[in-house]
Amino acid sequence: MDFVFTVCDNAASEVCPVWPGQPMTAHWSVPDPAAVTGSPEQIERAFRDAFMILERRITLFLSLPLSTLGQLAIQREIDRVGQQ
Numbered sequence: 807m808d809f810v811f812t813v814c815d816n817a818a819s820e821v822c823p824v825w826p827g828q829p830m831t832a833h834w835s836v837p838d839p840a841a842v843t844g845s846p847e848q849i850e851r852a853f854r855d856a857f858m859i860l861e862r863r864i865t866l867f868l869s870l871p872l873s874t875l876g877q878l879a880i881q882r883e884i885d886r887v888g889q890q
Contacts (some may be wrong), residue, residue, distance in 0.1 A: 807872065809884065813860065814838055826827035830881055834863055862889050 808829035810841045825831065836859050838853035845866045872880060 807880075809867075811884075811888070830877070830884060832881075832884040832888050834860075836860060863890060866890060 808827055810825050810831045812831070812833045815835050815837055819835075836856050839849070839854070839856045842849050842852035867884065870880070870883050870887075877881065880881045
């Protein structure tokens, strides 16, 4: 089973491309740290925050019992992970 996760805040409003093989998809919005302006400390904090958000979501995703869930349940769970 293949998965595609979009993460940019702006990606949700863009037209998603066609993914070969029909993977499961979810949008895991994360503020773009490259768009942050300010002091070096503020910019570093934005990148650290984005990293922590993604690390937590990936950890949650990897803990899902994928082999025991149906396709609809998996979709619901990966959508829920993106809202955490």
